[in-house]
Amino acid sequence: MSIRIGIVGYGNLGKGVEIGISQRPDMELVGIFTRRDMKDTGDVKFYNYKDILEFKDKIDVLILCGGSANDIPEQAPFLAEHFNTVDSYDNHNKIPEYFEKINSITTENKKTSVISSGWDPGLFSINRVLAESILPSGETYTFWGRGVSQGHSDAVRRVEGVAAAAQYTIPNTELIENIKAGHSVKYTGHSAHKRHCYVVLEEGANAEKVRDAIVNMPDYFVGYETKVDFISMEEYEAHHKGMPHGGVVIRRGYTDDEHMSIYEFSLELASNPEFTAAVSLAYARACYNLHANGEYGAKTVLDIPLRYLSPKPYDELLKMI
Amino acid sequence: MSIRIGIVGYGNLGKGVEIGISQRPDMELVGIFTRRDMKDTGDVKFYNYKDILEFKDKIDVLILCGGSANDIPEQAPFLAEHFNTVDSYDNHNKIPEYFEKINSITTENKKTSVISSGWDPGLFSINRVLAESILPSGETYTFWGRGVSQGHSDAVRRVEGVAAAAQYTIPNTELIENIKAGHSVKYTGHSAHKRHCYVVLEEGANAEKVRDAIVNMPDYFVGYETKVDFISMEEYEAHHKGMPHGGVVIRRGYTDDEHMSIYEFSLELASNPEFTAAVSLAYARACYNLHANGEYGAKTVLDIPLRYLSPKPYDELLKMI
Numbered sequence: 001m002s003i004r005i006g007i008v009g010y011g012n013l014g015k016g017v018e019i020g021i022s023q024r025p026d027m028e029l030v031g032i033f034t035r036r037d038m039k040d041t042g043d044v045k046f047y048n049y050k051d052i053l054e055f056k057d058k059i060d061v062l063i064l065c066g067g068s069a070n071d072i073p074e075q076a077p078f079l080a081e082h083f084n085t086v087d088s089y090d091n092h093n094k095i096p097e098y099f100e101k102i103n104s105i106t107t108e109n110k111k112t113s114v115i116s117s118g119w120d121p122g123l124f125s126i127n128r129v130l131a132e133s134i135l136p137s138g139e140t141y142t143f144w145g146r147g148v149s150q151g152h153s154d155a156v157r158r159v160e161g162v163a164a165a166a167q168y169t170i171p172n173t174e175l176i177e178n179i180k181a182g183h184s185v186k187y188t189g190h191s192a193h194k195r196h197c198y199v200v201l202e203e204g205a206n207a208e209k210v211r212d213a214i215v216n217m218p219d220y221f222v223g224y225e226t227k228v229d230f231i232s233m234e235e236y237e238a239h240h241k242g243m244p245h246g247g248v249v250i251r252r253g254y255t256d257d258e259h260m261s262i263y264e265f266s267l268e269l270a271s272n273p274e275f276t277a278a279v280s281l282a283y284a285r286a287c288y289n290l291h292a293n294g295e296y297g298a299k300t301v302l303d304i305p306l307r308y309l310s311p312k313p314y315d316e317l318l319k320m321i
Numbered sequence: 322m323s324i325r326i327g328i329v330g331y332g333n334l335g336k337g338v339e340i341g342i343s344q345r346p347d348m349e350l351v352g353i354f355t356r357r358d359m360k361d362t363g364d365v366k367f368y369n370y371k372d373i374l375e376f377k378d379k380i381d382v383l384i385l386c387g388g389s390a391n392d393i394p395e396q397a398p399f400l401a402e403h404f405n406t407v408d409s410y411d412n413h414n415k416i417p418e419y420f421e422k423i424n425s426i427t428t429e430n431k432k433t434s435v436i437s438s439g440w441d442p443g444l445f446s447i448n449r450v451l452a453e454s455i456l457p458s459g460e461t462y463t464f465w466g467r468g469v470s471q472g473h474s475d476a477v478r479r480v481e482g483v484a485a486a487a488q489y490t491i492p493n494t495e496l497i498e499n500i501k502a503g504h505s506v507k508y509t510g511h512s513a514h515k516r517h518c519y520v521v522l523e524e525g526a527n528a529e530k531v532r533d534a535i536v537n538m539p540d541y542f543v544g545y546e547t548k549v550d551f552i553s554m555e556e557y558e559a560h561h562k563g564m565p566h567g568g569v570v571i572r573r574g575y576t577d578d579e580h581m582s583i584y585e586f587s588l589e590l591a592s593n594p595e596f597t598a599a600v601s602l603a604y605a606r607a608c609y610n611l612h613a614n615g616e617y618g619a620k621t622v623l624d625i626p627l628r629y630l631s632p633k634p635y636d637e638l639l640k641m642i
Binding site for chain 1: 337340341344345413416417420437442444446447449450451453454455456457458501567574576577579580581582583584585586587588589590591592595596598599600602603606621622623624625626627628630631632636638639640641642
């Protein structure tokens with residue numbers, strides 16, 4: 001019997017989940033729920049989001065693929081009352097509050113929701129907690145990139161005179177090497193990353209004015225080493241429409257006065273949304289297993305035994321240890 | 322209230338656990354149990370292993386620090402009847418059988434045992450299972466080193482004419498780079514690692530005969546690219562008595578036909594036994610928490626929610642996500 005999945009939202013993440021299900025023989029896609037008007041394609045059924053409650057008994061786990069700013073905070077409390085859900089809610093500051101809200105809804109309704117299940121939050125959270133638990137005496141550092149930041153790319157696109165743009169976040173590899181070499185370092189958000197913008201100008205736009213507007217943009221670019229390259233639309237279309245990303249969590253800890261340990265977890269992803277979808281699907285399996293065991297409530301990646309993420313029976317997993 | 326720890330066995334791992342407890346304010350060392358005749362040092366109490374049952378109610382978790390070949394298979398079934406235990410049993414092939422045995426003893430006696438909790442098995446097992454669960458379409462590769470292999474060093478020391486020796490296992494970095502670059506590779510135990518021996522000869526020993534005996538030793542060196550360097554006892558004492566180790570688990574997976582993801586977990590450890598001890602201590606905390614929750618039986622790293630490994634309360638952990 002396969003796990004019946006529903007997808008809510010059909011942006012890049014929703015498309016990634018759709019592709020991911022086709023790689024997993026223990027899962028099947030019931031349908032994609034969106035507010036947009038979509039035609040069924042091949043075997044894939046699209047439904048209007050407002051009809052979703054008709055699928056209460058036909059879906060084991062709903063994967064919420066909307067944005068963390070507006071979609072998930074609005075949809076999750078409603079959906080978690082009726083469905084088991086998985087999301088990759090990534091508003092770090094609000095996760096504790098979000099957890100409490102979803103936990104009370106799901107506990108009351110005997111549902112299970114896995115929240116914040118992507119790679120950061122998600123896999124990076126696992127490694128931050130695991131590394132600190134093992135090496136209490138030390139420091140943890142997180143670096144993002146090299147990869148495209150959607151938020152920063154959008155900010156550049158809003159600058160007057162910009163026709164298209166991609167912003168790459170680039171980790172400071174010298175800083176990473178110094179951490180691993182045991183040198184004393186100054187790690188700040190600003191020193192840890194550089195920003196590289198590839199910008200297509202609108203006809204007649206003033207390149208220097210655009211560059212100034214970008215590098216002096218508060219919150220997004222001020223304080224960072226920022227490089228702006230102007231390129232043609234052809235070059236943009238050919239080389240900068242992908243969504244690669246990645247990053248690294250490093251903990252440098254000392255097991256005694258002189259012995260250093262470097263604990264490092266890294267990802268290098270050709271497709272950020274497809275990988276995030278892949279993590280969500282592993283946690284959708286865990287969500288299904290937890291619910292089947294009567295473990296209701298909101299769960300984070302810190303609450304879930306890893307055996308629940310695998311399609312393999314436990315005796316097969318023991319052989320992988 | 323702190324977690325009361327007992328140490329069984331006082332080799333390198335046992336000493337690492339002793340040091341590690343001093344870094345963890347939520348733990349205290351009740352005593353070290355050994356068959357050797359030891360005098361108390363400072364606050365540390367040594368007891369004879371045969372008297373261990375007198376401590377049944379004075380210890381929350383026993384950490385078994387003996388060898389996996391003889392000590393643990395003999396001691397664990399006896400101790401798990403009376404104590405919660407943590408070990409780093411590393412005989413990979415026999416883990417399923419060992420799990421069954423300890424699971425039945427602990428379930429019957431309402432005790433909790435965490436088995437095979439070091440870094441391989443242990444953290445590497447976590448990453449092999451997690452990576453495969455997320456990226457079903459791909460391959461996982463494990464590399465060990467650069468580090469000292471005790472087993473191989475011992476084998477070299479047994480060669481006639483050898484006064485002292487250290488054997489370093491060295492991962493094939495070119496192979497690692499090829500994996501990460503997406504090239505097709507031939508990964509075998511032999512192609513993935515090289516072996517480098519630093520050997521001190523006994524007076525009058527024939528260097529070429531010693532080298533031949535090493536590189537042609539079946540199981541240990543045949544089939545590997547092996548380098549043998551002869552050094553003085555002074556150089557050995559100064560540079561080769563440490564126990565560094567480490568390694569990397571890489572999964573190369575494809576989220577669709579063209580998008581590659583590189584998932585990588587690595588460790589670089591100045592002291593292998595101290596880091597293994599640090600992992601055991603995090604799992605000793607988990608063992609204590611599981612037992613307090615009434616979760617009895619044998620547990621592996623795949624069974625344990627990561628929140629149980631941390632001394633922090635859950636609301637603090639949510640902020641780390």
